[in-house]
Amino acid sequence: MFVSRSMTRKVITVDQEATIFDAQELLAENKIRHLPIIDKDQRLIGIITDRDIRSALPYKSLLGHSSQKEKVSELKVKDIMTKDPISISPAYTIQDALLLIQNSNVGALPVVDDNHKLKGIISVRDLLRAFINVLGIGEPGTLLCILVEEKIGQLKKIVDTVTEENISFGSVLVARYWDENKRAVFIYLLTQNVAHVKKKLKNMGFTLLDPMEWYLDQLPKNEPHPETTD
DSSP states (O other), X not given: OBHHHHSXXXXXXXXXXXXXXXXXXXXXXXXXXXXXXXXXXXXXXXXXXXXXXXXXXXXXXXXXXXXXXXXXXXXXXXXXXXXXXXXXXXXXBHHHHHHHHHHHTOSEEEEEOTTOBEEEEEXXXXXXXXXXXHHTTTSSOEEEEEEXXXXXXXXXXXXXXXXXXXXXXXXXXXXXXXXXXXXXXXXXXSOSOOHHHHHHHHHTTOEEEOGGXXXXXXXXXXXXXXXXXX
């Protein structure tokens, strides 16, 4: 899934000459946390967040003094914005966006084209919505965790077993296990009647784990992220 399919297209922006109080009001009115700043040609030049504004404002007790209030009122967006912020192309995938957000420690990414013109913004909330759709967990169902040996054909056995029960998949996720010779297969089934399929899988020699007891922090360090497929 591409960023262009998941980003917010109607982006609220602010002029770099606006005061930080103007920016604060825009954030509050639209219930957002990020305001891209663009020039007259729609090119991205910066971004301002609610955290930037809070950091620029003095304590409320100090803000009550006329001298402090006047000083703050002179602050403009361009004075506190992050210039040339990290951005992403609409042609990138949501996986690319997720990794970039994590590695950059930001809450949202402006989306720009090859000419650096603003086309949208993608936030953590947008990514959560996209992954809920990818994983199919927006529909009622049951998550199973199956421990398998790392060898060809294991996943096919699981898929065939579930298919024989006329059960539809929401998603399949294969994750590394702390035993290097094994994998943990998470299947989200679009039914809550899974007793029979669980019994069949156990009879085939598979070990079923409790998904709620899965701890990512037990995984080997520096391992690739789990891979997902519809």
